[in-house]
Amino acid sequence: MEGSLPKPYIILHIINIGELVLKQVYNGTISYMQIMDEFGSLDMSLFPKDVDDNKILDMYRWMSFARALDAKALSLQRQGRAVTYAPILGQEATQIGSALAMGDNDFFVPNFRQHGVFLARGLSLEAFFIYWRGYEEGSTVGKGVNAVSYIVPVATQLPHAVGIAYALKYKNAGGAVVTYVGDGGTSEGNFYEAMNFAGVMKAPVVFIIENNGWAISMPRSKQTMTATLAQKAIAAGIPAIQVDGNDVIAVYKATKDAIANSANGPFVIECLTYRMSMHTTADDPTKYRSDEEVAAWKDKDPILRIKAYLMKKNLWSDKQESEMADAQLKQIDDALEKAEAFKPDPKSMFENLYSFMPDVLKEEMDAAEAAGYWQSGLQAKEVDGK
């Protein structure tokens, strides 16, 4: 019955049939950017001025390094030498492109999956492995790396990024904050609240939505009814763009431009990529997605296209490839060896809880040490990598 239709439907209906009865008060659009296509061909009209072939080689090396590191972490977990791990296979362009766009003053706020960003931003690989072997000592983020460690509760890091950005601005420190959230994370209240604050505070922060198509078993299409995730920025009054997240040059350019403009306020970049692997090592994706879907994304592999470009231009050889792989693997193995030598000290749990040691806590610590049951813990199997 027409008469019983709810009001919003009637209004939409009037607009849809083109009789502009109502004045339009807002109209937002989202643009899409791709610079290097799946075959390694470039759109020169968009090609960034600060990128040359050397830079592209650099991007390729970092992406390959990230993939090698990821493969190592995954295999360690499978051998019981690391805890539950979230792989980045297929997402290297989003992570390396944005990481290489950051400058010395820029600050990085991750979720739990930005291993490639950490790598390219200079986090020690030893710390990486200590973290994924399950120790806080891997969560320290050494000097010279402007970042906080991994954040696991989805989207809760985003307001921190805004606060850090405000502080950078307040202290005239220069630089911007680059922070990451998954497609699933854009459903959390923290995502909207952070964007809204960033807009109001004109905070120099770049939100990168790492849209890898899935949030564990939830496909992007069911996560939200919006056509793009970037358009969520419109509601916060923030400019946004959607880019091919498997195109490292497009991600680089978008991030670089957003950082360059960050004095004027925040920016949102949605990177369209794909999680080629499982959500984490505890996940079985065959329960909820088809092999065909995964296979289709194989052709869009972010590393294949950049390699195709380099080979076409005779910038890369098999010999260089194997030399690079050997050198990267050696760095990885050296770091792992150090990380595996790390021995936890139970006292560190107590000693780092407050800026001082309360008597009541010290008594608890001393009693625990004296009782000797830490010893039985020390002898327990180190990591059983569930």
Place this chain on the structure above:
Amino acid sequence: MMTNMVGALNNALDLILAENKNAVVLGEDIGKDGGVFRVTDGLYEKYGELRVMDTPLSEAGIIGVSVGMALAGMLPIPEIQFAGFMYLAFDQLINHAARYRSRSRSTKSVPMIVRTPVSGGVRTLEHHSDSPEEYYSHVGGLIVVEPSNPYDAKGLLIKAAHMNDPVLFLEPTKLYRLFKQEVPDNMYEIPIGKADVVKQGDDLTIVTWGTMVPVVKNAVENKGTNAEIIDLRTINPLDENTIIKSVKKTGRAMIVHEAQLSFGAGAEIAARIADKAIFELQAPVTRVASASLPYPFPGYEQFYIPNEMKVSQAIDRIMSV
């Protein structure tokens, strides 16, 4: 059937959905994926997406929408993927689910069962191993239940579905698949608010729940202590009678829980024992719990959670007085 806790809970949910057309299950990855621990496996295929709903990734949304469904006469059974992420829904639980009945003088009620995995010991990442029972017990108005075996898990979940209150149903991850037990196929209820005396004894009362139940049982068995072991099963409301009766008999009381020591539920129990049975006590009340700090990264958990040796030492101490 012989089944573990996952199987028992899955079966209980199946029976509840079959019995009550207004019951729905909702949460992250609980549909096609069957939940990250597989507790809802097969329910999506059996009951369809209107009753077994994969939701967007938002804990405040999941619990807030469930409160609304409950107010309108449904029985929502939301799952929060890990208890460490339920803090994002804290406002909905504390300010709304807990208060609706009292602030409307029982003209409104919020029947729902919030299921969530708790506690550690299985080397998960940060935030996946919290034992938050006291946060939710403190407010009043939220029933907090935590089974330690498959049989109780099924009966308590079914009982929760037949109540007209918000129930937080805490499921110890470590016990999900630890052992199997004979569990009746049909519907049955285990009373909520009633502790279970799992072992009779005369010399010492040990009150415990969740992951610590098997640890305490082993410690007592290996030492041959003549201890009475009480599995609390419901944290709030507390079954004070069973505890006091036992302590008056044994004259010694110990509380063992995995949650942090300081300001934990053990303190509440100790205070009640002091109130009602202090003259029958032959030794000070003892608490055994995790260290007074947030749950550490997995590499440190074996230094943090009470183990059998710690419980055993505490038994020696209290028995030597």
